[in-house]
Amino acid sequence: MLIDRIKLFESGFQAIKENIEKLLQQSDAKAVLLVDRDGNLITNAGETEKIDLESFATLAAADFAATSQLAELIGEQQFLTLYHQGERDHLYFQALARNIIIAVIFDQRTTLGLVRVRVKHAAQTLSKILEDIFGGQEQLAPEEEARIEDISKDIEDELDRLFG
């Protein structure tokens, strides 16, 4: 809960973004998304204009959560990958470190085999980056921290304006 809030900073985010772009190119996928297990979208690359990203991230996280429960029922801790085959477009999910999931949307331009290999490779790099980020190695500048702590009052005003 609140004690565990996730903070993403510029440098860590850029490292993630670069690796997601690289995976997109190397796998010939349509799109690659990074979401957390709570359904927050972290970043995306590729053809995502026609996708409701908020819904996608929520449902991808839910899909992973549901199958994790299935995994437990058969004595596995979790399934590390999921694959959904459509008529034209397909989905491939891979669990990364720190409760992050990589989601790849692909079509006939590539193959499941290539996507699988490229994702596996990218997952190692991304997991390392995520461990660094969430291992708390990066600190926020004090003025930025103060700015965030101070934001609560403004959000409350916004809530009053919206909800009356």
Added chain:
Amino acid sequence: MALINYATREINFKIVYYGPGLGGKTTNLRWIYGELDQNTKGKMITLATEMDRTLFFDFLPVDLGRVRGFQTRLRLYTVPGQVFYNATRRIILRGADGLIFVADSQRERREDNLDSLRNLKDNLATFDLRLPDVPYVMQYNKRDLPNLMTVAEMDELLNPNRVPYFESVATQGIGIFETLKEIAKTVIRKF
């Protein structure tokens, strides 16, 4: 859990509606969805059975706009209330920043409310959390129906921590936004 992305200037909070089956959790979300502007709300997702009972969850993103340069968003979820869906309830509960417990005020639902509250405590315990540690508010719903418990009775029964409570009629929108505003503020103050 709250996500703060300094690179994209985004803050997300997760708020979960909990409570017994047929208590009005989904109705809360539907009312909010119906009232908010297109600019403020995202798509509402409902994973329900053919009988319109929540199977997995309902989800509604609410955009509060840019606050000090940060795009701020509430992500609202309901859990399935039916007793046998506990695995999915626990999944949705995970990572919640705040909770709204929607209790059914009808006298005959007394035990169902108690069971659901007990179930909430049990599920929180699996995350090493206790209810008093979590920001939450109570909503006493269906105040328009006959054979109601009094508010004092409900508070005595369900609210030992004396958190804020709201009387509501979710089908008419009464008390809906008041409840949401209170939990959102409680979460943000602890932020």
